[in-house]
Amino acid sequence: MSKTLENDFPDPNKPPHGENARSGTQSIERVVLMLRIVASRGRAGMRIGEITATSGLPQSTCFRMLHRLEIEGLVARDPRTRKFYLGPLLHELGLLARPRYRLSELCDAALQKLAEVTQDTIYLSERSGLEAVCTHRALGDYPIKSLALDVGIRRPLGVGAGGLAILCALPPEEAESIIDTNAPKYEKYGFITAAYLREAIKVGREKGYAFLDSVVTPGTAAIGIAFPPDNPIAALSVAAISGRLESHRRDEVARLMRPQIRAICDAMSKSAFAAEM
Numbered sequence: 001m002s003k004t005l006e007n008d009f010p011d012p013n014k015p016p017h018g019e020n021a022r023s024g025t026q027s028i029e030r031v032v033l034m035l036r037i038v039a040s041r042g043r044a045g046m047r048i049g050e051i052t053a054t055s056g057l058p059q060s061t062c063f064r065m066l067h068r069l070e071i072e073g074l075v076a077r078d079p080r081t082r083k084f085y086l087g088p089l090l091h092e093l094g095l096l097a098r099p100r101y102r103l104s105e106l107c108d109a110a111l112q113k114l115a116e117v118t119q120d121t122i123y124l125s126e127r128s129g130l131e132a133v134c135t136h137r138a139l140g141d142y143p144i145k146s147l148a149l150d151v152g153i154r155r156p157l158g159v160g161a162g163g164l165a166i167l168c169a170l171p172p173e174e175a176e177s178i179i180d181t182n183a184p185k186y187e188k189y190g191f192i193t194a195a196y197l198r199e200a201i202k203v204g205r206e207k208g209y210a211f212l213d214s215v216v217t218p219g220t221a222a223i224g225i226a227f228p229p230d231n232p233i234a235a236l237s238v239a240a241i242s243g244r245l246e247s248h249r250r251d252e253v254a255r256l257m258r259p260q261i262r263a264i265c266d267a268m269s270k271s272a273f274a275a276e277m
Helices: 003-007 018-039 048-055 059-072 088-096 103-118 161-169 172-186 194-207 247-276
Strands: 075-077 084-086 121-128 131-138 154-156 210-213 220-227 234-241
Touching: 018 048, 018 059, 018 075, 018 084, 048 059, 059 075, 103 121, 103 131, 103 234, 103 247, 121 161, 131 161, 154 172, 161 172, 161 194, 161 210, 161 220, 161 234, 172 194, 194 210, 220 247, 234 247
Parallel strands: none
Antiparallel strands: 075 084, 121 131, 121 234, 131 154, 210 220, 220 234
16 A cells, blocks of 8 residues: 555554544534434435524535535435435445345335235334334325335434334333433424323333324324334334224234234344354
């Protein structure tokens, strides 16, 4: 390696020091924040004013960062609508990421089966830190569909039946810590509050499934169950218009979900085992 190239990279054996280290860390945090904010709208995109309001950073700072991210291919801006979207480089990098198994692929058969037997909309939500990301969905044949989520949308854990189900399945101390951290974000989502979630989690643990009705999206209800039981990293949820998930049908839908979730857990175990061989 040439001397020039060697000088382009920090020595990994020397920890960063002082103000430069703090500044560099803050810059990385802000880049990740920008990408998460843009991703929160899925494929709908966001304008600079919305990004500024969500981030709490000055508009000039947001604009400079987004401009640089656009140059690097991490975000893209529509010249007509002036909205920002996730860029092509993220897709290209994602193609190189090789998880031991792709959960959406393992869950596809279960989602399709549940969509067939319930006729409603089925979502797969995967935990990502303090958030849940919709990574797959299947549509049933019922003529009025619940399409509250697009694939790629991420929301704080607790917003939506899938995220709520994950909180229900986590140890109480961890769930409480997540609620406390996310509390300022919940006010943007309908009637969600920390107090509401604590009560919903209590009921969900008793029932064995999470349930929300017209809290985030008026007229839409959903039930969710997290998996695997010992390490909830994801959840399936069944969403429909509120009239299709009244009390007498919720237990029946949960009963239909459980064998499909067991099948997913079995497939996860086999896939993980095969990856280790």
